[in-house]
Amino acid sequence: MSQTSKRRESILNRLNLNGSVSVNELSELHDVSLVTIRNDLDYLDEKGLLIRSHGGAIRNQSSLAESSNKIKLTHHTPEKLAIAKEAVKHIQPKDAIILGAGTTTEYIAKLIADKSDLVVMTNGLNIVSTLSNSSGLDVMITGGTLRCDSQSFYGPQAESSLKDYHFDKIFMGVDGIHLDYGITTHSEHEARLYRVMCESIKKTVVVTDSSKFGKVSVYKVIPCSTVDVLITDSGISEEHKQALIEQNIKVIIV
Numbered sequence: 001m002s003q004t005s006k007r008r009e010s011i012l013n014r015l016n017l018n019g020s021v022s023v024n025e026l027s028e029l030h031d032v033s034l035v036t037i038r039n040d041l042d043y044l045d046e047k048g049l050l051i052r053s054h055g056g057a058i059r060n061q062s063s064l065a066e067s068s069n070k071i072k073l074t075h076h077t078p079e080k081l082a083i084a085k086e087a088v089k090h091i092q093p094k095d096a097i098i099l100g101a102g103t104t105t106e107y108i109a110k111l112i113a114d115k116s117d118l119v120v121m122t123n124g125l126n127i128v129s130t131l132s133n134s135s136g137l138d139v140m141i142t143g144g145t146l147r148c149d150s151q152s153f154y155g156p157q158a159e160s161s162l163k164d165y166h167f168d169k170i171f172m173g174v175d176g177i178h179l180d181y182g183i184t185t186h187s188e189h190e191a192r193l194y195r196v197m198c199e200s201i202k203k204t205v206v207v208t209d210s211s212k213f214g215k216v217s218v219y220k221v222i223p224c225s226t227v228d229v230l231i232t233d234s235g236i237s238e239e240h241k242q243a244l245i246e247q248n249i250k251v252i253i254v
Helices: 003-018 023-030 034-046 061-073 077-088 103-112 125-130 156-160 188-199 238-246
Strands: 020-022 050-053 056-059 096-099 118-122 137-141 145-147 152-154 167-172 176-178 182-185 201-207 219-222 229-232 250-253
Touching: 003 020, 003 023, 003 034, 003 050, 003 056, 020 023, 023 034, 023 056, 034 050, 034 056, 077 103, 077 201, 077 229, 096 103, 103 118, 103 125, 103 167, 103 201, 118 125, 125 137, 145 188, 152 188, 156 188, 167 188, 182 188, 188 201, 188 219, 238 250
Parallel strands: 096 118, 096 167, 118 137, 167 201, 201 229, 229 250
Antiparallel strands: 020 056, 050 056, 145 152, 176 182, 182 219
């Protein structure tokens, strides 16, 4: 992800948290010029992700639930689509699967929308929206508390909803994957929910573009050794690939 994309995503997250931002505060926070921030805000305004105001911007309530994911969907799009196409090959008729919230898993949802005889559980509002007209699928949602920036549900209700089920596979994206620190995320609630998810499945499939390798977020989800299949793009280094294979992970490169 480019510095510009990271900065714009950070601006949206701050805006969604506070309701408004100023050009001056963002310039100081990101150590860039006022002109750069104005350009960022103008770009995000054109995309409908915020509303420009005098000296800054305010939150666009209608886009709050999808703003961060809109930005993420534009990152590494060819890689994510190729990864999703490979992931679908691992879904068999009558499978009961979990699709974690995220952009790569949203592509998976788009590709299975016309299939039938599948059970799909998700904590992703974007996944449910994608599959809302899929009459051939049994789609379930965890419920819980909604995180608007990521369109994902979390919390005790989401966790308890999984305890009476057994699933064949989980397909999950990551914020970071590190050989020593494992699969990590920036959200404590998300980490806890995904750990509960992984306790109820037979096979863990991680779907991630190669930009996530070597990155470490604050909260650990699971160690790499518990992953069964990892699907990624050709940007993965040989070092990471071999180290994962040594941990008995099936690495598929698209």
